[in-house]
Amino acid sequence: MTEIPTLDLNDGRAIPEIGLGTYAMTGDDGVEAIGAGIESGYRLLDTAVNYENEREVGRAIAESPIDRGDLFITSKIPGRHHGFDEAIASTEESLARLGLDYLDLHLIHWPNPSVGKYVETWEGLIELRRRGLVKSIGVSNFTAEMLTELVEKTGVTPAVNQVELHPYFPQTELVAFHRSIGVQTESWSPLYRDQGLFDEAPIAEAAAAHDVTPAQVVLRWHIEVGSIPIPKSANPERQRLNAAVFDFALTPAEVAAISGLERGRMKDRDPLTHEEM
Ligand SMILES: NC(=O)C1=CN([C@@H]2O[C@H](COP(=O)(O)OP(=O)(O)OC[C@H]3O[C@@H](n4cnc5c(N)ncnc54)[C@H](OP(=O)(O)O)[C@@H]3O)[C@@H](O)[C@H]2O)C=CC1
Numbered sequence: 001m002t003e004i005p006t007l008d009l010n011d012g013r014a015i016p017e018i019g020l021g022t023y024a025m026t027g028d029d030g031v032e033a034i035g036a037g038i039e040s041g042y043r044l045l046d047t048a049v050n051y052e053n054e055r056e057v058g059r060a061i062a063e064s065p066i067d068r069g070d071l072f073i074t075s076k077i078p079g080r081h082h083g084f085d086e087a088i089a090s091t092e093e094s095l096a097r098l099g100l101d102y103l104d105l106h107l108i109h110w111p112n113p114s115v116g117k118y119v120e121t122w123e124g125l126i127e128l129r130r131r132g133l134v135k136s137i138g139v140s141n142f143t144a145e146m147l148t149e150l151v152e153k154t155g156v157t158p159a160v161n162q163v164e165l166h167p168y169f170p171q172t173e174l175v176a177f178h179r180s181i182g183v184q185t186e187s188w189s190p191l192y193r194d195q196g197l198f199d200e201a202p203i204a205e206a207a208a209a210h211d212v213t214p215a216q217v218v219l220r221w222h223i224e225v226g227s228i229p230i231p232k233s234a235n236p237e238r239q240r241l242n243a244a245v246f247d248f249a250l251t252p253a254e255v256a257a258i259s260g261l262e263r264g265r266m267k268d269r270d271p272l273t274h275e276e277m
C-alpha cells in the first residue's frame with residue numbers, strides 16, 4: 001500500500017498529494033470501488049452534491065477500517081445552492097448524506113458568474129469553517145480574477161482551487177498565480193479521462209524509461225508541476241498503480257516535453273461561460 005505524502009494548506013492543515021476522484025461511482029459497485037481505493041492507500045476522496053454519490057462515499061467510509069480522522073473528505077456546493085444561507089443548508093445536507101460531522105475541504109463547484117452569488121457563497125463557507133462543519137474551504141473552476149475578488153471582498157484566501165488540468169491544458173499561468181497567493185492547485189480530469197493521452201510520445205517514452213505505466217507518468221507530471229491530481233478509477237489494480245508515483249521522478253526535460261503537449265481544454269468548459277447548476 002502506498003503511503004501518500006501531504007502538502008501544507010494556507011490554513012495550517014495538510015492535504016494528501018494525490019486523491020481519488022469519485023465522479024460516476026454510484027450504487028453498491030461505487031461503494032466497493034471507493035472502499036478499494038481507501039484500501040489502496042487513498043485518504044483524499046473527492047465527491048460533490050452533483051455526483052449524487054455522497055451516500056456511497058459515506059458508506060465506504062463507515063465500512064472502512066481506517067479512522068475517519070485519517071481521511072480527507074472533499075465535497076462541493078452546486079450552482080443551485082449558491083447564496084449564504086443556501087451554502088449552509090447545502091453543506092448540512094451533504095454532511096447528513098455522508099454521515100459525517102465535518103468535511104475536510106468544501107468547494108464552490110463552479111463560479112456560475114451569471115448567477116452573481118459566488119462571493120455570498122464564499123461568505124457562507126467562511127461561516128461554515130467558523131462553526132467547525134468544514135475544516136478547510138476552497139473553490140473550483142475559479143479564474144485568477146475571481147480569486148482576487150474573493151480575497152479583496154472577504155480577506156480570506158481559498159485553500160484550494162480545483163481546476164481542469166492535464167498535459168493538454170497545463171494552466172501554467174494559473175498555477176503560478178495560485179503559488180503567488182498561497183492557493184494549492186488540484187487537477188480534475190488529470191488523466192484526460194483516458195482519451196488518447198497515454199499514446200503521446202513523451203508520455204510513452206518516459207513510461208518506458210522509468211518502467212512505469214503511462215498513467216503513472218502523467219500523475220507524476222502533476223506532482224512535478226505542483227498540482228494535486230485526483231484520478232478516478234473504479235479498478236483496484238489501476239487505483240493502486242495510480243497512487244504509486246512517489247518512488248520515481250521525471251527529469252526536467254521529461255516534464256517540459258509533457259507540458260509541451262498543450263493544446264487546450266477537453267471540452268468547452270471555460271468557467272467564464274460554462275455554468276453548472
Ligand atoms: N471540479 C470539477 O468541476 C470537476 C471535478 N472532477 C473530479 O476529478 C475527478 C477525476 O476526473 P475524471 O473526469 O473522473 O477523469 P480522470 O482523468 O480521472 O479519468 C478517469 C477515467 O480514466 C480511467 N482510468 C483511470 N486510471 C487509469 C489507468 N491507470 N489506465 C487507464 N485508464 C484509467 C478511468 O476508468 P476506470 O475507472 O475503469 O479505471 C476513467 O474512465 C472526478 O472523478 C471528480 O472527482 C472531474 C471533473 C470536473
Ligand SMILES: O=C(O)C(=O)[C@@H](O)[C@H](O)C(=O)CO
Pocket residue numbers: 023048269276
Ligand atoms: O465532474 C464534475 O465535477 C463536473 O463538474 C462535471 O459535471 C463535469 O463538468 C462533466 O463531466 C460534465 O459533463
